Amino acid sequence: MKPVIIGAGPAGLTAAHLLAERGVPSILLEASGAQVGGLSRTVAYKGFSFDIGGHRFFSKNPEIEAFWDHMLGDEMLSVERLSRILYRGRFYDYPLRALNAFGNLGLLETFRCLASYLHARLFPRRSVRSFEDWVVNQFGWRLYEVFFKTYTEKVWGMPCGEISADWAAQRIKGLSLWGAIQNALLGGSAAKTLIDRFRYPRLGPGTMWERVAGHVSANGCDLRMNARVARILWGEDGAYAIGYTSDGAFGEVSCTDVISTMDLRALVEALEPAAPPEVRSAAAGLRYRDFLTVVLIVDQAEVFPDNWIYVHEPQVRVGRLQNYKRWSPEMVPDARRTGLGLEYFCFEGDGLWSATDEELIALGCRELEILGLVPASRVVDGTVVRVRKAYPVYDDGYRENVRLIRDFFEVRIPNLHFAGRNGMHRYNNQDHAMMTGLLAAERILGGTRDPWRVNADAEYLENASRDEPDDARAVPERVS
Ligand SMILES: Cc1cc2nc3c(=O)[nH]c(=O)nc-3n(C[C@H](O)[C@H](O)[C@H](O)COP(=O)(O)OP(=O)(O)OC[C@H]3O[C@@H](n4cnc5c(N)ncnc54)[C@H](O)[C@@H]3O)c2cc1C
Structure with a gap:
């Protein structure tokens, strides 16, 4: 057995972990040359740490919670949630x-x-x-x-x-x-109970994934960083080799099974020979939303008490503000300062995405001032992180496009298993990505649970429809 896993984010690493636990060596190919963890990594800048968005650790699935405990134990903090809405200069509790x-x-x-x-x-x-x-x-x-x-x-x-x-x-x-x-x-009843506490690794979510990467590497997984999968060679019996680029050089590994967490669009583009035109056009029809964070270091001990704020103000472009010391005090190296993450949602190539870092930092300072939160003079430093394909888009056509791609793989390349967020085009959290990674690895080992039957809460629904495991998402709710 020679499984190859594409992507060392939560889904790929969880799959690699199960295989390592069962004594099956795997090859894990990760495009990034710097970090594992994918969207759940922690980025550092001059001693200040921040997430790609803030990453709460919360799951209804006890298997996932147990995994987190096992990996980080006491390093997981329990954090009280405060996240308000800012609209027309007023804070709305949330x-x-x-x-x-x-x-x-x-x-x-x-x-x-x-x-x-x-x-x-x-x-x-x-x-x-x-x-x-x-x-x-x-x-x-x-x-x-x-x-x-x-x-x-x-x-x-x-x-x-x-x-x-x-x-x-x-x-x-x-x-x-x-x-x-x-x-x-x-006198009606509020329908949903929002969690008011969540767990968070004291040094950020990336520490979870670095820990898992260390563990799998020590237990038979060949983790290759800086290995971007560009070709998936397939024939009568499904996928048989995976080609990747690494600093302009090419590498290739043979495989008996594949777990893919790379995005579906790129996955289909990488097939050799090419998929039929209708599958390629379904893949090309999948859309993503990109994301950038402007990190500003503020020379002020306290800016606002929230972990994050939703910015509903129409006159600024920032969507959310993260206050990382409110996630964990260890996210800042100096308690007299504050590290803020200003989150902008964009499309690769649009005005925001293409602006220079200096322009974005200036925009961030201006918008903090407009919101009345921090005078620009208190911002002492800043940096920008751009993230492609942060959100798979659920437009009118996505469901049919995903179905076409799945149908094709199930018949022609059944030894390739899908897992993860972009890997399944599911806009879900780490726990869902992990659970799908776990089930994909289980299937390679002979298990029968189907990753497509994991719902948004990372619960496995044996009797659910394979197309829409999450009841809440299955049908648009009608007001009676
Ligand atoms: C702004 C934001 C906030 C979020 N907040 C939370 C939260 O509070 N709580 C929570 O649990 N989740 C949160 N999430 C979701 C969480 O980040 C994802 O669910 C999780 O990271 C998905 O894991 P994954 O392994 O499927 O994908 P990813 O994290 O995207 O990892 C995929 C990996 O595959 C690699 N890769 C991609 N293409 C290739 C290729 N061709 N070859 C090799 N490697 C490749 C990437 O480099 C990456 O490392 C948030 C996400 C965002 C964007």
Whole structure:
């Protein structure tokens, strides 16, 4: 048996870990020359550490929690969550609290929200296809405009009318300002319990993945950094060799099985011989949202008490602000200073993505000032990290595109197993990526559990439809 794993992020490393535990040597090919961990890595700049977005460790799956405990034990902190919404100069508690929300909205706006909610109940949109349809039906037009539209459009870079409704059903699940208002006014019940504590490695999420990488390397896994997979050679019996580039040189390894966590679009492009045209066009149709963080070092011990803030202000482009010392005090080397991460959602090649680091740092300083949080004069240093394909996009066509690709692989290249976030085009957290990596490795060892049946909560649903394991995402929810 000669399994090759593509990508040393949480999914690939978890797969490598299971194989190593079972005494099966694997080859793990990682494109980055610098770090394992993928999107869950920790980046350091002059002693300040930060994540690609803040990474909470939280899972409903006890297997995953046990894995984290086993790897980092006491190094996992339990962190209290404080993450508010900033809108029109006011902070809204999140989860929302009635008094705070009413106070911020004011009487007139509260009345408008209620009126538009009643309108949505009486005259719901009949055909619920888009995020906008779903949220307006659920909360009314006014709340949609105030609390969902700006932030969602910043994150996804497209009008809410074009984002598919199942994403709303999956991510929002009944939480909200409306829940708070409903509670206070009508005695209803807020649907979702938001976690108020989460775990976090004291030196950032990357330490988890460095620890796992060290463990698998010591136990029979051949981890090759700086190895970007560019060719997947396949024939009658499926994939038989994997080609990769490393500093302009080419390498090739033969394989009996493959676990792929690279994005589906690049995976299909790498096939040799090429996949049929309809599969290539399905892959080309998959879209991604890119992401950049402007890290600013502020010469101030305290800036705001939140771990992060959602910025709903329409006049700035920043979407979220991270305050890393509020995740772990050890993320900053000097307690008198603060490391902030200003998160901008973009598309590779657009104005934000192509701006120089200096321009982005200047933009970040300006926006902190506009938000009234930090005067630019207190920012002493900064850096920028750009991340491609941070979010697989759920547009109208993604589901069909993914299905076409899967069908092709299942018939023609059945020894290639999909795992992970971009590897399955699933906008999910580490625990989901890990669970799919685990099941992909299990399959190589003869297991039968199917990674496509893992839901967004990293739970394995034996009887779920293979196409949509997550009930919450299966059908756009209609307001009755
Ligand atoms: C802004 C943001 C915030 C997030 N917050 C959280 C959170 O709070 N909690 C949480 O649990 N999760 C969070 N996530 C999600 C989490 O980052 C991902 O679910 C997880 O990292 C996915 O793991 P993965 O292994 O599937 O993919 P990745 O992390 O993307 O790793 C894939 C790896 O494959 C490598 N690779 C890609 N292509 C190739 C190739 N051709 N050849 C070789 N190697 C290749 C990459 O370099 C990378 O190392 C967040 C993500 C983002 C973007």
